[in-house]
Amino acid sequence: AKDGYEHFMLKEIHEEPRVVRETMFSYVQDDIDQLVASLPDLSKYQQIHIVSCGSAMYAGMIAKSLIESAARVRVDVEIASEYRYKDPIYDVNTLVLVVSQSGETADSLAALLLAKQQGVDTMAIVNVVGSSIAREAKYVAYTHAGVEIAVATTKAYCTQVALLSLVALNLTYVHGKVSKAQANEIIKEIQQLPDMLQHMIDDVQYVKAAKIISRHNNVFFIGRGLDYALCMEGSLKLKEISYIHSEAYAAGELKHGTISLIEKGTPVVAICTEERLYEKTISNIKEVKARGANVILVVREDLQVAQDYYDYKISIPKVNRLIQGIVGVVPLQLLSYQVANLRGCEIDQPRNLAKSVTVE
Numbered sequence: 001a002k003d004g005y006e007h008f009m010l011k012e013i014h015e016e017p018r019v020v021r022e023t024m025f026s027y028v029q030d031d032i033d034q035l036v037a038s039l040p041d042l043s044k045y046q047q048i049h050i051v052s053c054g055s056a057m058y059a060g061m062i063a064k065s066l067i068e069s070a071a072r073v074r075v076d077v078e079i080a081s082e083y084r085y086k087d088p089i090y091d092v093n094t095l096v097l098v099v100s101q102s103g104e105t106a107d108s109l110a111a112l113l114l115a116k117q118q119g120v121d122t123m124a125i126v127n128v129v130g131s132s133i134a135r136e137a138k139y140v141a142y143t144h145a146g147v148e149i150a151v152a153t154t155k156a157y158c159t160q161v162a163l164l165s166l167v168a169l170n171l172t173y174v175h176g177k178v179s180k181a182q183a184n185e186i187i188k189e190i191q192q193l194p195d196m197l198q199h200m201i202d203d204v205q206y207v208k209a210a211k212i213i214s215r216h217n218n219v220f221f222i223g224r225g226l227d228y229a230l231c232m233e234g235s236l237k238l239k240e241i242s243y244i245h246s247e248a249y250a251a252g253e254l255k256h257g258t259i260s261l262i263e264k265g266t267p268v269v270a271i272c273t274e275e276r277l278y279e280k281t282i283s284n285i286k287e288v289k290a291r292g293a294n295v296i297l298v299v300r301e302d303l304q305v306a307q308d309y310y311d312y313k314i315s316i317p318k319v320n321r322l323i324q325g326i327v328g329v330v331p332l333q334l335l336s337y338q339v340a341n342l343r344g345c346e347i348d349q350p351r352n353l354a355k356s357v358t359v360e
C-alpha cells in the first residue's frame, strides 16, 4: 500500500530517515568498537574493487571518494558488465565488494563469481536477505531498506551510501588514520542524520526548481569529487523517471567539449558540498551562466555563493565529509520526482525498465 502517497517512489523517499537509522544503528550506536565488531576485519586490504551496476555503482563512486581520501586505501569502481569480461589485476591484498539492492543482478553476480574463482576475498552489500549475491559472497553486510517497490531506487540507494560510509569510517579507523575519539565524534553526528533527512524531506520546496527543469529536454549535473558521484545518481534518477536527457559531468571537464551544448535556458544542476573544491565549481558555474544556463545550485549551507551565480538554491546541512553523501542525495531524488510528476510520467514503473536485471 502507498499509505496515502501518490506514488511508491515518494513513499519510499519518506522512509529514508527510518531506514537509514535502522541500517546505520544495526552496525554502530555510540562507539567505533561496535562498528569494528559488526563488520568483517578490513585492516589487511590494500585495494578494494567495488563492482556493481547503475545506482549501486554510483554509491560505490561515493565510497571511493571517501575511502581514498580518509583511509588512504586504493579503490577502483567498476561496472559489473565490464568487470566480468576483463582480467582484473589483483596485485596486492584485494577485497572485491559487490553492492546490490536485489542481490540478483546477473552481471554483479558474475563479477562476484569471477573474483571468487580467482581466490580473492569477496564482500557483498545487499538489501534482500538470502539473495544469490548474499549467498555467494564470503562476507555479507545487509542494508535495511525493506522492500522497495518503485523501479527507480531511492531508499535502497540511500542505505547503500549510508552503509558504505560506515565501511569508509571503519577502514579509516582500522588503518590508523583517525583516533578513537575522532571516530566517536563522527558517530555522534550519525545519530543526528535521521532528523536532518526528515527536515529536508519536510521543509524544502522543490517545485520551483522542478518547473525550471521540466520545460527542457536537456539537463546537466555538474560537481567535483564527492559531488561528481552525486551528480551521476541525480542524473540517472532524472532520466529514468522523467525521460529528460541529462548528463552528469565533472565540473572542470565541461569546457573540453560538452559546454557547446549549453544554450540560453539550459538547466544546470550544480552540486557544491566539497569545501576544498567549491570555489573551483563556482568558476565552472560562472562559465555556464555566461552561456545562458539556468543554474539550480545544491549547496552546503555554510558555503557562500553570490546570488548572481544561481537562479534557484537548495541548501543542505553541513556534516562530516564521511557522511555528507547521505544528505546530498535527498534533494536530487525529490527534484527528479517533482519533475516527473509535472510531466505526468508513470513514475513507479518507467518504460523499458525492470526492478531487477537478472539477464545479461
Ligand code: M6R
Pocket (backbone or CB within 6 Å): 053, 054, 055, 056, 099, 100, 101, 102, 103, 104, 105, 108, 151, 152, 153, 154, 240, 353, 355, 356, 357
Ligand atoms: O539490484 P541492484 O542494486 O543490483 O540493481 C542495480 C541497478 O540495476 C539499479 O540500481 C538501477 O540502476 C536502478 N534502476 C536505479 O534506479
